[in-house]
Amino acid sequence: MTPPIPRPAADLSWIVETRGATLIQRRHGAVASIPYPYAGLWALLADGRYTRDRARDMMSVLLQTPPQEAEKEIRRALATWRKAGFLQVE
Amino acid sequence: MTGCANEAGEPDLYAIPVLDQWLVLSPQTWTVAMVNRSAVAALARFAEGSSQGLPNELQALWRRLTRNAPTLPPPDEGPDKLVVLQPRACNMRCVYCDFDAAQAAPGILDPRQACRLADCFARRLRKRGERTLRVHFFGGEPLVAWFCTETIVHYVRSLCARMDLVPWFELTTNGDFDPSLIPFVGDYIDSVVVSLDGPESVHDFNRRSPDGGGTYARIAANLHRLASYPAHLCLRMCVTNRSVDAMADVAAGFCREFDFEVLSFEALAENACSRRAGLSAPDPFAFAAGLLRAETLAAQEGVRIVHGPSELTGPRISSCPLGRGTWMLGPGGEIAACYLDPERWQARGLDLALGRVDAAGGVSIDQRKADEVAALVRAKPRCVRCFCRHTCAGGCHVDQTPPGCSPAYDQRCLAIRAITASRLLRRLGDEAAVELLAGRRTALESIARHPDDRLAFGQGTP
Known part of the structure; x- marks a missing residue:
């Protein structure tokens, strides 16, 4: 079964900044800054154009690591963001 | 004295x-x-x-x-801008285009090559004490290879964060791209230059889809969407013998219809393709008069009219990127001083190739050639x-x-x-x-x- 595509949580908005992205929850205000290179991954999610292959290829370039390593980093980042409530739980 | x-x-x-x-x-x-x-x-x-x-x-x-x-600035202190020509191919078939996009090799740049060149560029900027790393996406049509463009943008932003530099991105596009790219273009590109040759009938005659159909409606829709994003919008009109007398009307019409900051006029550089389509370069005095009238009208709407070589900027040694030390990175990893097809400069007896970059290796720039290019513009x-x-x-x-x-x-x-x-x-x-x-x-x-x-x-x- 294909895993669900991660999406930003419904109560979350974000600001694109030079050095990353700032996440804002409606009830709490600014809650986190996502620095680069992870801000590149966030951009894919935020723009609704995330696919596993696309994220792996891009993060492999940004992190300058082989694709398998990049996939591990992506899984770690997504798990952290899910736990923090930044991503919708499917 | x-x-x-x-x-x-x-x-x-x-x-x-x-x-x-x-x-x-x-x-x-x-x-x-x-x-x-x-x-x-x-x-x-x-x-x-x-x-x-x-x-x-x-x-x-x-x-x-x-x-x-x-x-005057010394010649070629080093690159002032990195221009990325990731595809030579294009999704449109403009009647006056002599880039031969239809025949262009389908090759697309490996984004890692652009990243290695950006690393080298960033180190040189830091050494010169400069703060802004400028990258300009050009083509062909850069959004044909949007995944390459996007990867380079995020890598360069990441690099700038590490090296305390400010990234600045410019994108020259035909505007006929998938609307799903609007958030990326609008949020991550600082200046977007979109070609629009006039009202729908004029534009659609000049700038066509591969099936011969018009492109104005899709581009206009994208421009309306982009207006709500922070990217600065510049419209660029290629002026021909047919449109030269309408320049002021076109400027007024664009100001009414679109929300943008700059309108750039460029006179058609006549070529075999344009002649086949019945288009020629505009009369120089009609072009000048049209630009001056458009400038008066556009100023009232807060829009700046640009004509590259006539800008009151300087003193400068070149109004073209060639001579300012710009590195143009082609889809095969070749680095040149000019974005034109090498055949064009070779026909003039010029060698504007500067070097190349490998994804895994490094950047090699022939400084002797860079010096020759700098001497050329003087x-x-x-x-x-x-x-x-x-x-x-x-x-x-x-x-x-x-x-x-x-x-x-x-x-x-x-x-x-x-x-x-x-x-x-x-x-x-x-x-x-x-x-x-x-x-x-x-x-x-x-x-x-x-x-x-x-x-x-x-x-x-x-």
Whole structure:
């Protein structure tokens, strides 16, 4: 079964900044800054154009690591963001 | 003589006949004045070393014209901008395009090659103490390879965060791209240049889909969507013999329909494709008049009109990226000083290849070749007598002023000279004179065809 595509949580908005992205929850205000290179991954999610292959290829370039390593980093980042409530739980 | 001398030790001062007066200019200090015939004759005599001296009322002007000026920038201190030509291919088939996008090799740049070049660029910027890393995406159509563009943008932003630099991105696009890319383009690109050749009927004749259909409606829809994002929007119109008389109307129409900051006019550079489509370069004086009228209208809407070689920017050694040290990265990893197809510069006897970059290896730039390119833009016999020599500075070094070109002004020179002089008048606040020039072709012609603008070369005796 294909895993669900991660999406930003419904109560979350974000600001694109030079050095990353700032996440804002409606009830709490600014809650986190996502620095680069992870801000590149966030951009894919935020723009609704995330696919596993696309994220792996891009993060492999940004992190300058082989694709398998990049996939591990992506899984770690997504798990952290899910736990923090930044991503919708499917 | 003070700091305002040219390379031959002559005063770097110019005088151009405008209506019944003379516009006197120091392009190095940006001092501009309108004077009458006897005043320009006195200034010319003084510049030639006459012992007569200057009348009192001209001495203050002379001091301002000749005060110590900033020197011209040294040639090629290093790259000022990285231009990425990731595909040569394009999703449109414009009738005047001689890039031959249909035949272009389908190769797309490996983004890691651009990243290695950006690493090298960033190190050089830091060494020179500069803060802004500028990347310009060009093509072909850069959004045909959107995944490559996106990866490079995020890598460069990441790199800049690490190296305490500020990234700045420009994208030149035909505007006919998938609307799902709007958030990326609008949020992550600083300046977006979109080609739009006029109202729908004019645009759709020139700029077509591969099936021959029009593209205006899709581009206009994307422009409306992009207006709600922070990216600055610049519309770029290629002006032809068919559209030249409508330039002011087009500017007014764009201002009504779109929310944008800059409108750039470029005259069509005629080629075999355009001739087959019945299009030719616009008449230079109609182009100049159209631009001046458009400038008046657009200023009321807060839109700036741009014509690259006629911008009052400088003093500069080149109005083209070639000569400013720009690195153009092609889809195969080749680095050149010019974005044109190598066949175009090779046909002029020029070698503008600078080196190459490998994704896994490094960057190799041939400094000897970079020095040769820098020398190329400084050797411009046609420009020596022209008051635009430190603003236009030779225009396109491949097509307009290649080595061995005729010393006579060409059609582009005529337009640039007419526009630049009129803009200088506008800078002096003389809108009435600009309006008069825009409506009087003979006045524009006498500016543009003036054979030698150097102050010390017989001015005042036209």
